Amino acid sequence: MGDINEIRMQVMWNRLISVVEEQALTLLRTAFSTSVREAGDLSAGVYNAKGEMLAQAVTGTPGHVNTMAEAVLHFIAEIPREEMYPGDTYVTNDPWKGTGHLHDITMVSPSFKGDELIGFFACTAHVVDVGGRGFGADGKSVYEEGIQIPIMKFAERGVVNKDLLKILRLNVREPDQVIGDFFSLAACNDVGHRRLIEMLNEVGYDNLDTLGDFILSRTHAATMERIAGLPKGSWSNEMLTDGYDEPVKLAAKVTITNDGVNVDFAGSAAVSRWGINVPLIYTKAYACYALKCVVAPDIPNNAASLAVFNVSSPSNILNAGRPAPVSVRHVIGHMVPDVVLGALAKALPGQILAEGAAALWNVHISVRPVTGEPGGRAEVLMFNSGGMGARPDLDGLSSTAFPSGVHTMPIEATEHTGPIVIWRKELRPDSGGDGKYRGGLGQVIEIAPAEGHEFDFSAMFDRISTPARGRAGGRDGAPGSATLDDGTKLRPKGWQHVPAGRRVKLELPGGGGFGDPAERAPEARAEDLSKGYVTEKKS
Template sequence: MSAIDPVTLEILWTRLVSAVDEAAATFVRTSFSTLVREANDYAVVLTDRKGRNVAQSSQSIPSFISTMPVTIRHFIETFGTQNMREGDAFITNDPWIGTGHLNDASLAIPIFRDGIVIGFAGVVSHLPDVGGRLRNAANRELFEEGLQIPPMRILDGGKPQELLIQIIRANVRVPDETMGDIWAQIACCTTLADRLNVLIDETGIDFDGFADEVITRTGKAMQEAIAAVPDGTYRYVIENDGPAEMPGGIIRIACSVTVAGDRIAVDYTGSSDQVSLAINTVANYTFAYSAYALKALFAPWIPNNEGSFAAIAVTAPEGSILNPTKPAPCGARGMIGHLLPPAIFGALAPVLPDRVQASPGSPSNNVQLASLRGNVRYAINAFIGAGQGAGLMQDGTSAISFPSNLSNTPIEVLESQAPIEVKHRRIRRGSGGRGARNGGDGISFAFEMYGESPAIASFMVNRVRRPAGGLAGGEPGAAARFEINGKPTEPSGQYVLRQGDTVLIETAGGGGFGKPNG
């Protein structure tokens, strides 16, 4: 295919992204869980026949941008495109070939034209439940964390695989919600496949040639942006809450970023070893959040596709917390993985001071509750934002989930789905770190249980022992707090809450940037 002129390429690209966004809207409309409708914990991706990312939904979780194509390439390797047929749908939640924990289901369908696979429609989403112990950092084995689904067909030529469906339903607390979201994923992918074929019908586009063109152009733009930064190796270390039994209860993330011409490499040698708690971060997830940070720093204006990440290499020692060996527990991997962007920002601050920001207070704060409400079983999962780190030109934003792009679950939704009364949820004023630019404030969130049935409760609250650090002389944000019935409590673990029990979560503030004035 000859090179596409820039105007035509932009028109086709815009239409393609619109098709992916339409598929994402289908997913949101047909899903059952608040994780999709309220928290936006999903992403939709279109790949070419090789599994290269061509386009993604505008509303996406950054980590899923890079992981879904990896999963599709595993489907291709496992099943072979020559053995695929129309109506097939493939699913897995294997952390090492997916998103890094069992809670996310990665599902894809092959897109056919004239009987030949021309691409794949994929969607990854956090399921309402996967069984096992509720997700928290205290889980010590992958086997505790829920049902494992290896790469499998869930539709075979359009026929549902009833045995797999029965196994899923038998192993989760809310089977209707969980399978409802999986069927919504299939509807999403089917919509995207239809829209791609309509686009080809109307424009005559050679999809293979278009994919090559947009990926090549994007890759060149990213390489040019990298080449504008002085060559060198830049280092930074972040310390974060870790297992209480570790010396000081601290996890170390050692980040080394090397710029060499138009290539960039991130290495995490010197980081903590993997641990027997569920904060390990598998290699796919480590690459995803590292690549996201570099894309945001170097070329945020270019399309998100395979070309955005071709010049990036990410390594971490095998057996480390950022490249654990299977079957390490990893359900709460965001508590560490979400710290990779600020580690990279810290490393590159000397050469990109106007683009970086201080550390956020928001790595994966979360509450989960499961029990009975009357005769109906519920399982809710609510994310809680915190303070964003400040940058050279702006204060940090308050009450957001950076870098994960998750939304705070509305109070009305929480109270309608579980027997809790929210006492307050408000900005934790003054919790952001002081600086020439102040860090964003965290959230203060309190609720009381009133259900007659005791509830299993699981929490992920980060930065209790190590607050978010500042940059360029900025001060750290306030540390997080976690209390049950007015008593400070270790947030990593699973608890039983009874009628009248109260919970207080105060998320951390973001770090300040620059020395405070006065």
């Protein structure tokens, strides 16, 4: 009988995961912003009544999923239980209580079965605009970066807060897109709730308590079993990133004990005066993701698996407090896994992939007619990825978003959002670091305003002066570059102008190689040459 019950609970666990997958797909199908609809820059999850994450959707980014795991607790602390009602939806974009910057909207909805609060559904998505300076690193404080929405009710008992919508409309450049995404987020949670109630009614459960206890206890036991098999001790690593106008040092010390894994970021650079700072909630999210990739990649991500990881930092660029500017916190935040993995590579030699491009090469474009007329203006957001680092037994993946996991945005979808033309988007030969296993390739992209238009764009690039390092004798990946088509160098971060008739040319960085290049198989080198991954002079 015990075995049958175990199987039944496992089936219900899988069913719960399918519930949150449908929750996420609702957001993908109804979202207005291309960053959500095309790139999957979102997350969705279900939580018990205590606010502990039970399951997450596979669709989504670690930065959103893992910050949301903590964010739900902030919502519960802010809104008293007696003020929660069926049909409610709560919202915030607070960088320190949400997911790290103002462009991410987090919505949490209580789930009631009858009069009993049985859990919560939460989701997050990146919206195209939140006002202020726009999506860029130029702000000197969070107050310049856009509208701040404290934890509050988006809807109470199913009635939407119209005053909040009015405030949003007057503070953002693309009100229809932004408000459309707000409703998509709320609908996403509502679908999750309805599917959960259907599931509970079908199996005859009144709440999530029994299933939740099963999920968390099994996950904890499995994760601790993996911890037991790791070497014990402390290992440190440092790396440089480009920063805004000077290199930024990131440092991590990883300590593995019988009780779990601790990461401390003491020694990292001080809080920056530019918007590249990272709230600790986001640093934790990506540090935990790196640890989980190594320690327990096949164990479900929930409150129990995350609980064995402890992340700390004194006040610095990876733990920047309010009101530090944090708009492009992802650039430095996406480097966190490489810092952590570099320390783990010393504990587990030969088992950790090389460094990669890491940070997305996002481009936010504000395009307008050269005549200055109001019609024809648009805000366009484009996500691009460099190469992943080579793995201990495989080449690195080319133009792949690691660690964020967002999808490539199709050219057609991007051009549809505004008057721009993408003239070129192709793999960049010779950009992957040489080694027994080659680093993934970056890509070359050329973007221009459509005829009769010009644009300003916000650069959010890294790995230009500090390329991805190889591992175990592998060579470094090629650094990136950003220029106009006439060769004019552009800054790696910040808002810049592109006049009519000119193109932005982006050469994205490649991933580092793994192992001695002399050990690369001749047939692999021949294939690299035949596919154009390397040129003859490099082969």
